[in-house]
Amino acid sequence: MFDLLIRNGTVATASDVFPADVAVKDGVIVQIGRDLGPAAETIDASGRYVLPGGIDSHVHLSQPQAPGIVMADDFESGTRSALFGGNTTVLPFCLQEKGRPLREALTAYHALADGNCYTDVSFHLIVSDPSEAVLGQELPALVEDGYTSFKIFMTYEDLRLNDAEILATMDCARRTGALVMVHCENEDAIRYLIGRHEADGDVAPKAHATTRPIAVEREATHRAVSLAEVVDVPVVIVHVSNREAMEEIERARRRGRKVIGETCPQYLMLTADDLDGMDWEGAKFVCSPPPRDSASQEACWEGIERGVFDLYSSDHCPFRYDDPHGKLNPKGRESFRHIPNGIPGVETRLPILFSEGVMKGRIDLCRFVALTATNHAKTYGLYPKKGTIAIGADADIAIWNPQATRTIRHADLHDASDYSPYEGLEIAGWPTTVVLGGAVVVDNGVLTGHARAGRYVSRGRSSLAGSTRP
């Protein structure tokens, strides 16, 4: 007797699409086939796609950004929103405070997350202070404990590392087999441009985009892949926004380097013109790197199609708009420089790619699964426990109705922000039922799960980045 049987659906993995029933026992997929026998609970998935639950490997929850600024989503609301968007695992960041041990940050983030998640979660570390103690003792021990990836920044005054620090952190990754993710923007160039804009009194949200032009991202991307080459370590270039940064990734790959590229919905769907709205509305679209133009959108779609990008993540980093602790904080109303960076998108990530990518014929269903689940699991050491429909894998499943049509309205979403950057976008296809660890947690659009259902997942080392050679 199975616990759950999903019948008559079309199953898709990163490599195959086939009609099959999926049987679940004790939270794990135990059989895939036909006439599998009785189950305590049966779902009829006729006319539906049965896909691995989405894995969003780039999410910010309860992460401080500046004094007085509060992130809209905590672990409860952020993972609830993720779940409704067809995700079963999210990877938020655990931010090291400068001068403080990483363990201290982990204790704090675990206290926030544990018992408060609707999806499974696993943390990346943000290394803001790569001291000898951190790189020599703390990080190697944490990698052994299953914290196998860390993000470093080339921008943001309080987070940026210099080249020596980047090299030292990458060397720690080389020694420990961890994976480094890099935010590539040249902080000094941005500072210079901010100075010029402020001197001209050009302080509206749009200036956020003009002070972070493509050259700033291209230069930093080139430097990041070059420093990784010097150290001889794989690297993930996160949230790539344009063709020139993509070309740096492709050039490095042609030199034999293992470089993993990530892009996000904002670079496919938004442009810098969105930052130009009336009454400071452009603040809703302030994120870094900024959205570019239609040519960059087209380039990023090409990257999705051709494999420049292995990962498609949300970079969900939500701040309320009409809120003194959010986008319209008192200083943020005076200058773009004080508008918190980041936009919501964990719930709309998958429907946008499904609708704009699969339904419009840009990518097939296998590529969709790879970009949204399988590659995240492989890159970040969760595979094959997660990221695929296979015997022995966790029963984390999203059942999609390709016939469902919806218009994105923030009022229908489940995050704690007060807007969606994609308000009004027409979507074809939606994940209507979600199964987490064998339990139905969203049933035809109705929440049946709870915030204690999500578990913390310790990770192994990356298999996608297992070698510096492609």
Ligand code: URP
């Ligand atoms: O603007 C953004 N992307 N904020 C989130 C932090 C980051 O850089 O990923």
Ligand code: ZN
């Ligand atoms: Zn970033």
Ligand code: ZN
């Ligand atoms: Zn981010």
Ligand code: ZN
């Ligand atoms: Zn508030």
